[in-house]
Amino acid sequence: MALRRLSTLLALTFALGAVAGAVGARTAPRMWADQLVNVTTDDLRWAKTRVRVNVDHWDPGAQTGLHRHPGPTVIYVLDGEVEEVFPDGKTVRLRAGQGVWNPARTSHNVRNVTSEPARVLAVHLDPG
Template sequence: MALRRLPALLALTFALGAAAGAVGAKTAPRMWADQLVDMTTGDLRWAKTRVRVNVDHWDPGAQTGLHRHPGPTVIYVLDGELEEVFPDGKTVRLRPGQGVWNPARTSHNVRNVTPEPARVLAVHLDPG
């Protein structure tokens, strides 16, 4: 039974590690083993989580519109600059090498307000 879960655990560990390493220790949350595994049963808490990794391209002026994702998301800027705007008016400017972790169901709008294209690495942990 535990061996069937191993590929999912390895994929999740790799995705979280890559995203956290890319974003940097100052902005990425620390994930401990007890957050991922129920220590009383050994079951994976996120066993049915689907990991999606995309490279998104943003033309100047492009934006998502206000939306949210069912699971946590990491956005890491590869090229260009983006702004992430939250319903309370808070705006975060993201430049190359910077990223942000959004908890599940965080409403936000991502937009490219520069005259240059932007490219981001996005990691989504979608509940299964």
Template sequence: MKTTKHALIAATLLALTATSLWAANAQPAGIGRHEALRHDLDVPGREVVQVRVDFAPGAAFGMHTHPGIEVAYVLEGSLAYTFEDAPPVTLKAGQSLFIPAGTPHAAHNPGNTPAAELATYLVEKDKPIVALHPAR
């Protein structure tokens, strides 16, 4: 009984530490992410994930990719998106953007007020939603 209790405590601490490390490494300052939906698609091995991403004034999320397409819909404020191989795009609330699978891109809030987007991903299951992209 004691061994099981100790193992459970150790597993809980390990999970909390891993979550904290992921959050510290994956969440840039001023960025908040809240997963609203995750559901299997009718295509085997694929899922849809919706995430609300909040950007503090001036906050940026550096170059990254996704293992599938992203549709970004700006909920409030304005967001500027930059790409390696395409011109930058700035959107305001009510506008959306289609980002093809694997396309390196970055986003930042150029304004003085908070901004937010609803990111909808149609992605491969069991892969990280965000992969940081090394700078060139």
């Protein structure tokens, strides 16, 4: 039952992100730290999880640096292209309309290696 609720929540989150992305278009700033727009944060007490939804704006060449999140994360590209690079050298290229699920504590670096800006919807399910 909890898995069904979580699946429904993720579907609703993607819909919210698509709407927020379409409505909230803006010029991508130069610094990655300034590129995060927190769409919503909510506690799911029944699942002991905190949901964080961001729309990340990426200039060409912008990247996060190697990092990880305490809970699973979904990355969905709204516009443009990004690459997700893992410590073992594996690289996943994501284009608009594509996404990836990362398990909790997955180390990764997300970067825009194109000459065009990109926008990414990031859904974080943090233990709480």
